[in-house]
Amino acid sequence: MILAAAERAGTVEHAAGAAAAVQKDPAMAAVTANAETFVMMILLTLLAAITLAIIRQRNLFGVVILAGIYSFLMASVMIALDAVDVAMTEASVGAGISTVVLLATLYLTDSVEYPRPRSVAIPLFVSLVVGAALAWGTIGLPAFGIADAPIHTHVAPTYIEYSKKHEMPPNIVTAVLADFRGFDTLGETTVVFTAGIGVLLLLQGGWRKSHNSRRDDEDNELDTDGDEA
Amino acid sequence: MRLDLILRVGAKLILPFILMFALYVQFHGDYGPGGGFQAGVISAGMVILYAIIFGVRAAKHVAPPRIVEKMVPGGVLIFAGTGVVSMFLGYNFLDYTGFAHDFLHAHEWGILIVEIGVLVTVCGTMIAMFYAFVERGRT
Structure with a gap:
């Protein structure tokens, strides 16, 4: 492919x-x-x-x-x-x-x-079908x-014309991301925020616990992997 | 960990330039490639490199977890707050035209503030995730 x-x-x-x-x-x-x-x-x-x-x-x-x-x-x-x-x-x-x-x-x-699971037939079949579907999808592009x-x-010509007319910054990618489509980027930032909070909750097991463990860390931390160089 | 002299000296030489590059990507995003997301990842990468070479404890002096945790929602608040401020100035949500005397400067300011919001959230999230992984391994 x-x-x-x-x-x-x-x-x-x-x-x-x-x-x-x-x-x-x-x-x-x-x-x-x-x-x-x-x-x-x-x-x-x-x-x-x-x-x-x-x-x-x-x-x-x-x-x-x-x-x-x-x-x-x-x-x-x-x-x-x-x-x-x-x-x-x-x-x-x-x-x-x-x-x-x-x-x-x-x-x-x-x-x-x-070690490999018992049979590779089903995974191979699934990946072949998905790959074929993707390849078939590219035909329509x-x-x-x-x-x-x-x-x-x-909408791209509108953006380009508008930035030219108002002499906006030459990197239109930034202008599109932060200005024309600022609301989308706000959503993307929220996605990063949500994903980060999710990972933190999964790994630390909740805010309360993480705060306690961090206090302990700061009090009696024996530094094993670094020193004052 | 005690014999990696070259690594430590090399990292000390490189680290300020990484941060410098992150700031360049941030503030030059209007004219060159890059923006808040890339700058946030690069500056978080600087902290992570520091943590890998000098230890997580030293990195926590540079980027205290208390601040990093507040950066995660802080950036989204900066971004959304910009939109609210523009509404108070009489324009649409996230329409920066009211921020300065003329159109071009107003939009440059708006883009800059919003990109700082993105930087803060992305950088905070990456560092906080790294800390979470490392702390998990200790216990």
Whole structure:
């Protein structure tokens, strides 16, 4: 599936390159498009390889590290797609925080996966069906990078025109997130807040208890994992 | 833990620049990539790196749990409070036009305040989750 996506990205890059060639120097545009296609194919191939390695790996520590590498590759893909904001989030959350949290989880549980369950037939069937459904769903999508896809013709032009008219900050992503769609972002912040509170409640077993245990910690904490350097 | 001299010195060199980068991402979000969410995660990552290398106790002096726990709802309150203030100024909820004398500056201020709200919540949530995981492991 990933390779199919790579092929699609490749053909679309060619199409984009062809479109750009009309405006600029044709040879130069073709070289740029080819280089981008090449980088993209390498990245997506590496992603597929990492996914296979994660499936085969039984040591969960290795899985966590591979997942971090996967996130960094994904961030590189996002940079290649000119989505720098998303790349930054992917690198910091996917490769940074979630790796730390997963390692902390491994510390609390166990770092070796249990032996395989009795039968792999049902899980294999489920994942094949889900994968096929996803691949079938992509058929209905507009071609990658096409300019007149519904998402580019609905509200996006209004945002761009409006920010141009009022000379708003040049990073329209920030303007859309915090201004045009401020209410959505308020909802997203609330989601982060709710998720954080949920995790804290699960791990600490309620506010009252956590407050008590913290008092104890501060009073007679024997520092085992650090010192005054 | 006592022999990791290179790690400690290296971390001490890197940490201020990580925080600096987080602040850059925060305050330059209008012009470059980034914003409150990314800045919050990066600054939380700084505290977590500090905790991993120098111990959780040292990190709790930098980011006391009492403050971190208040940051989690605090950011949402800053965000929602901005909307309420804009309503008091006679505009729609989260319409920042009333914050300054002209449109552009008002919206820059509004975006900045709201992004600070996002930073506070995200940073607090990440650090609090990390503390929760670490404390769980001790008992």
